Amino acid sequence: MANPSKAKGTAWESLFTAYLREHHNPAAHRNVQMGAKDIGDVAGYYLHAAELKAEKTITLPTYIAQANREAFNAGQPFGCAVVKRRMKGVADGYVVRDVRTDVRLMNRLRDMEEELRNFSYETWEALDRQHREAA
Known part of the structure; x- marks a missing residue:
């Protein structure tokens, strides 16, 4: 992948999806990007549209607004941002609403x-x- 930031985001989505499959929902999967009608990065986090972020600078207001829009698009009652914690594993990340x-x-x-x-x-x-x- 030519874009290192995109590669980091894709890796985070894949790790989170694997964690969900093991600990929450075996059917969890990464979503295909939908553009203006995006439905979140990962499906299968019960009742949520999950917007995943693995960025050096954390901007919670942007993440939450995006997650709430995507929850609406996905027909889910709740949106959340799942933010990677630097130098830590998936279980140490943050779920933010x-x-x-x-x-x-x-x-x-x-x-x-x-x-x-x-x-x-x-x-x-x-x-x-x-x-x-x-x-």
């Missing part, structure tokens, strides 16, 4: 957990224990 998006996500999580707890406390308790132990 604006507060508005994060509050909507937390409200959804709260409401879904409450519904599951009311529907089947035993299932909720087992899942809660599983996820606490995984942390």
Whole structure:
């Protein structure tokens, strides 16, 4: 690849996709670029359009605006920027959302957990224990 910056971005997308496949969703994949109707760099991050960035200078406002546009284009409720942390692996990167998006996500999580707890406390308790132990 002639453009070193593009090569770095492609490598980051590939590493993140592999991480998602192993730890979150085996069907995760890199998206084909769509131009003005871009849908994010990686699909398969549950409920999110993920915009990946591996840049020396981090510009969060730009990343978040792009992620939110791409979430709309992708028909996903949430957009996020996945930012590579210099000299670190994928697990040490950053997932960034604006507060508005994060509050909507937390409200959804709260409401879904409450519904599951009311529907089947035993299932909720087992899942809660599983996820606490995984942390």
